[in-house]
Amino acid sequence: QAGLTQPPSVSKGLRQTATLTCTGNSNNVGNRGATWLQQYQGHPPKLLSYRNNNRPSGISERFSASRSGNTASLTITGLQPEDEADYYCSAWDSSLSAWVFGGGTKLTVL
Amino acid sequence: EVQLVESGGGLVKPGGSLRLSCAASGFNFSRYMMNWVRQAPGKGLEWVSCISSSSSYIYYAASLKGRFTISRDNAKNSLYLQMNSLRADDTAVYYCARDDFGSGIDYWGQGTLVSVSS
Numbered sequence: 001q002a003g004l005t006q007p008p009s010v011s012k013g014l015r016q017t018a019t020l021t022c023t024g025n026s027n028n029v030g031n032r033g034a035t036w037l038q039q040y041q042g043h044p045p046k047l048l049s050y051r052n053n054n055r056p057s058g059i060s061e062r063f064s065a066s067r068s069g070n071t072a073s074l075t076i077t078g079l080q081p082e083d084e085a086d087y088y089c090s091a092w093d094s095s096l097s098a099w100v101f102g103g104g105t106k107l108t109v110l
Numbered sequence: 111e112v113q114l115v116e117s118g119g120g121l122v123k124p125g126g127s128l129r130l131s132c133a134a135s136g137f138n139f140s141r142y143m144m145n146w147v148r149q150a151p152g153k154g155l156e157w158v159s160c161i162s163s164s165s166s167y168i169y170y171a172a173s174l175k176g177r178f179t180i181s182r183d184n185a186k187n188s189l190y191l192q193m194n195s196l197r198a199d200d201t202a203v204y205y206c207a208r209d210d211f212g213s214g215i216d217y218w219g220q221g222t223l224v225s226v227s228s
Contacts, residue, residue: 035214037155044205044218045155051213088155092212097169099145099157099215 004029004089006102013110016079022072022089022102034072034091036065039104045088048074076107084109112136112217114206119222126196130222132189132206140164140184143209146191148202149221156202159191160209196226 005023012018022034033052037045047056049065062077072089089102118130130146146158159170159180168180179192189206203221210216 032212037215039155044220045215046218047214047216049214050210050216056216090155090157090215096172098171099147099160101155101157104154 003100004034004091004102006087006089006105008103009106009108011108011110012079014079014081018076018079018083018107020074020076020087020089020105020107022074024070024072024091024093024100026070027095028091028093028100029067029072029089030070031094032092033067034065034089036063036072036074037088037090039086039088041086048087051091079109081109083107112208114208114217114219116204116206116219116222119204119224121225121227122196123228124197124226126226127192127194128196128224130191130193130204130206130224132219134187134189134206134208137208139187143167143211144182144189145207145209145215146178146180146189147205147207147215147218148200148224149205150199150202153202158204161189193224196224198226200224201226 036048039045048063053065064075066073086104088104093100113135115133122128143162145160161168161180177195181190205221206219207215208217
């Protein structure tokens, strides 16, 4: 089934700002937004932001989500070594009645 | 504390079957929609199925073509995934995950590995 589109990799320097993108369509991201997940190798994903762009309790303010049309974005400010991970977006697709995921972006902090 | 613990994974031959279980605790299980999401080795996340709180609504990924069945037992705080006609490309870590009323999949278990090989 159709997935969301994310760049495979992004590299940024320590303490810089990274913006990750996620593109879908009007049935998913454009409908009610996307969520963002962080995953370290060998660990389960962790939710960073809900579809309404709110952060779950305990998630750093350095992570902020937004949406413009069919594209969702995750901005990470003040990059730290521990931010190096895989980041996935997901959205409920109303035409498929399914959650769809992006292919993931590997963030490297230089 | 929300906890989701999967079990039932293992090595199975192509064409075989396996039943995964997920034991939930730390929240009112009967109020939440639940999901199964899988991740093949070195690959991204792939949604498998979800089931509403009372089992009234059940959805599957189209790619499964009727081979998997999701179910739940609210009295036992448990979620299940019956997998039949398994293929090599079903090899993955299978995660049990809670759905926060459509706002997002907010809690994930540690996963259970399913390996399909002869």
